[in-house]
Amino acid sequence: MSTENPHVLYVRFQADAPLAEDVYQGLLALLGEVTPVVEALPPDAALADVRGALRYFGRDAAGLAEIVRVRALARYGVDCVVGVAANPMLARMAAHDAPPNTPGAVRTVPGDPDAVAGFLARKPPIALPGVGAATARALCAYGLDSTERIAAAPLATLQRILGAATARRVHAWAHGIDPAPVTPNAPARAVGAEHRFDHDELDPVRRRRALLTLADGLGIRLRTSGQIAARLGLTVRYADGSSTTRSRTLTEPTAHTPVLTAAAYALHDALGLQRARVRSVALRAEGLMGAELASHQLSFDAEDDKARRAEAAADRARARFGASAVRPAGFLDVA
Structure with missing residues (x-):
């Protein structure tokens, strides 16, 4: 060296x-x-x-x-x-x-x-x-x-x-060797949200509930603003102040909450945090573009069609009665 x-x-x-x-x-x-x-x-x-x-x-x-x-x-x-x-x-x-x-x-x-x-x-x-x-x-x-x-x-x-x-x-x-250069980049337009736990969280079920809540909120923000996301990023911050950030490119740009939630769960599960003391989790929707650019893959899955119709109905209810009118069953209050 x-x-x-x-x-x-x-x-x-x-x-x-x-x-x-x-x-x-x-x-x-x-x-x-x-x-x-x-x-x-x-x-x-x-x-x-x-x-x-x-x-x-x-x-x-x-x-x-x-x-x-x-x-x-x-x-x-x-x-x-x-x-x-x-x-x-x-x-x-x-x-x-x-x-x-x-x-x-x-x-x-x-x-x-x-x-x-x-x-x-x-x-x-x-x-x-x-x-x-x-x-x-x-x-x-x-x-x-x-x-x-x-x-x-x-x-x-x-x-x-x-x-x-x-x-x-x-x-x-x-041996302290890292050949990767610093690569100048223009950060993609993004929106994000974070949940901070009341205490350092060991329970993976509560972490998944927080991710469900964050993904639901991001989906609502994207659909309300007429945008879709190409990538989803997850940042986990631990009790000692350190953090881990991972991201995943979505199969197709979307604002569909179930897709965002599934990607968030996959990123979380891949970290293998069995005994980790987690202070906060944050999701970030990246690579935003106008929803008019979306090209949804046609599917014969009736459940997918039902989920999208239910999501549209929930969005209409929120627009009329407020953001708390419809929430996921596992919703957590987000700080």
């Missing part, structure tokens, strides 16, 4: 409530004042490669991170935790390494190999971005319960446990 100066910022914006779309866009524009290489990570984070801005500002990457913090607080009243490192993976891990429920901070992983190895050494496999619960369980079953042990294991051993492609990625991550 060669020495490389930190030049990637992972910025996680902190707020008492989910960021409004215009505030999030403003924060991304603020990052764009420092560097044009900004990758939006909705709903509350972004990556920035500041390599080309270091000489212009006469500061190192940590100094630029402090500029971002000060400007975000001054303009939007939003603090942020910033991870600074030589690649996106390490920067993300540095930001998530901040103690929960603490004010914003800048946390830097130095670029020399010994410092990177020391930073990674005692972290569990699940701390590596891209390692899910199932992969972590497989590694721990063979005694590879820390990043240090994974890094010391022969690649051939990892390949027997995980398969060739996954083993190569995990082996590189355990």
Whole structure:
């Protein structure tokens, strides 16, 4: 592993409530004042490669991170935790390494190999971005319960446990190597909603009820505004302040609540959160477009036709009698 100066910022914006779309866009524009290489990570984070801005500002990457913090607080009243490192993976891990429920901070992983190895050494496999619960369980079953042990294991051993492609990625991550670049993007138009539990939630049934409620609300908002969504994103925030975000492209762009609900359940179930203490769940409908662009696949399924007619009738009832006139049987009050 060669020495490389930190030049990637992972910025996680902190707020008492989910960021409004215009505030999030403003924060991304603020990052764009420092560097044009900004990758939006909705709903509350972004990556920035500041390599080309270091000489212009006469500061190192940590100094630029402090500029971002000060400007975000001054303009939007939003603090942020910033991870600074030589690649996106390490920067993300540095930001998530901040103690929960603490004010914003800048946390830097130095670029020399010994410092990177020391930073990674005692972290569990699940701390590596891209390692899910199932992969972590497989590694721990063979005694590879820390990043240090994974890094010391022969690649051939990892390949027997995980398969060739996954083993190569995990082996590189355990050595602090992440070849993925920061890819500038324009965030898709999106709408989102979040449910915060009264206490850290262990019950998967209550989490699914929250997802049902959020998906129903998103479907109503989309249909009311004459829009459809091409993708659905799920963000799960845990008791320690860390979070996981996953997204899924829908079979066809839609605003149909049962389709959104099924996608939300699938994203949640794929995370394998058997013992996770969940603080909140959020859904985000992405890739929005006008409903007139929808091309619904014809079906001979009578139940699907019934569901769509019932949904239209429920929308008419809500329009006449209010949003609470019709609700899912498993509805939860959303904060």
